[in-house]
Amino acid sequence: MQKTLVSFALAASIGLVATGAQAAILDDVKAKGYVQCGVTSGVPGMSQPDANNNWSGLEVDFCRAVAAAIFDDPDKVRYTPLTSQERFAALSSGEIDILSRTTTWTMSRDTDLGITFTGVMFYDGQGFLVRKADGISSALELDGAAICIESGTTTELNAADYFATNNLDFNPVVFVDKPEVLKAYEDGRCDVLTSDGSQLASDRTKFANPSDHVLLPEIISKEPLGPSVRQGDPQWFNINRWVYFALLEAEELGVTQANVDEMLGSDNPAVKRLLGVEGDFGTPIGLAANWGYRIVKHIGNYGETFERNMGEGSPIGLQRGINALWNKGGLQYAPPIR
Ligand SMILES: N[C@@H](CCC(=O)N[C@@H](CS)C(=O)NCC(=O)O)C(=O)O
Incomplete structure (x- = not known):
């Protein structure tokens, strides 16, 4: 009997610890007053500091959207620049709260790294x-080429697969961070720069004469780039997941940074739920009922951050392509808020 009681007490205390751990990241973020966000060392359009160390970019906007939802203040973010190799340990060890850094969602990363x-x-x-x-004019002409790559990336693995599959040789010239990769390519130490397409568009803007460089037509992999969080904290996971969905939902519903205040008076029930006018979708994830309003007010919707940072009107100049919403021919789709 005594034994049963002891084990019950033990289980209960472990249970309590586990429950405490579940709420830990949001509580910790609120207590310290900011979100610690892992980013690149500088990829224009994704995450890039200016001369005053103000960060901007699509991936930075994601962290700013989380801060807006929690604090009603998108500036409550601190940034940790990370190399490809450092990024996962920084997240699993608790050094950062969110990794939002040109990171491809793969099975092993999702299941084997604690993220x-x-x-x-x-x-x-x-x-x-x-x-x-x-x-x-084609990647198939690259037999024997010297290729600049950053280590610890899917880029490195895909290049090996691609060249092996096509019975071609290549000479990988591998570096640990982006500035080294770019410098080596610019210095002519390699013939080719390979990376995520978005990054190549971004890298090109940094070169003295961007039009001296061309993208080859082959796209050799799928690189779904997204934020990640530490495993084991469902509340923090849900906050991050639903901040992303809210950005998409706002675009789908036509709610923009410019019209969000007017939209508070909308008759559309979906708009009312997104903005917290009707129902409370905040409390279950530890946020204020108007968390969706805060995101759009401070960041805009997904389409607005895409256009501002990566879109055709930005220096990166990319079309929406498959990043369009599902009802505009793309893959971006959010489950309903209800
Ligand atoms: N999406 C790929 C590649 C991501 C990656 O880390 N790319 C390098 C450049 S190829 C980068 O973003 N470097 C930024 C930096 O080192 O600051 C992955 O997740 O492995």
């Missing part, structure tokens, strides 16, 4: 950038 992906901010694929002067 969980929460959505896809950018559906991407790996491509190749070469000097126009070299006159190369």
Whole structure:
């Protein structure tokens, strides 16, 4: 009997610890007053600091949206630049609260590293950038080429697969961070730069003469890039997942940064739920009822952040393509808020 009681008490205390752990990240974030967000060392359009260390980009906007939902203040974010190799340990160890850094959702990362992906901010694929002067028109002409790559990436693995599958050789020139990769390519130490297509578009903007470099037509992989969080905290996972969905839902419903206040008076029940005018979808995830309003007020909807950071009017100049909403021919789709 005594034994049963003891084990019950033990189980209960373990249960309590587990429950405490579940709420830990949001509580910790609220207590410290900011979200710690893992980013790149600088990829324009995704995450890039300016001269005053103000970060911007699509992936930065995701962290800002989480801060807006929690604090009604998108500036309550601190940034940790990470190399490809450092990023997962930084998340699993608790050094950062969110990893939002050009990171491809793969099975092993999702199941074997103590982290969980929460959505896809950018559906991407790996491509190749070469000097126009070299006159190369297809990746199949790259036999024996020296290729600049960052280590600890899917990029490295996909290149190996692609060249092996096509019975081609290549000479990988591998670096641990982005500035080294770019410098090596610019210095002519390699013939080819390979990375996620979005990054190649971004990298090109950094070169002295962007039009001297061309993207080859082959896209050799699927690179669903999205934020991830530590495993074991369903509340933090849900917050991150639903912040992403709210960005999409706002776009689908036509709620923008410019009209969000007017939309508070909308008759559309879906708009009312998104903005917290009707129902309370905040309390179950530890947020205020108007968490969706806060996101759109401070960040805008998904389409607005895409256009501002990566879109045709931005220096990166990408079309929406498969990142359009599902009802506009793309893959971006949010389950309903109800
Ligand atoms: N999406 C790929 C590649 C991501 C990646 O880390 N790419 C490098 C460049 S190829 C990067 O973003 N570097 C930024 C940095 O080191 O700051 C992955 O998740 O493995």
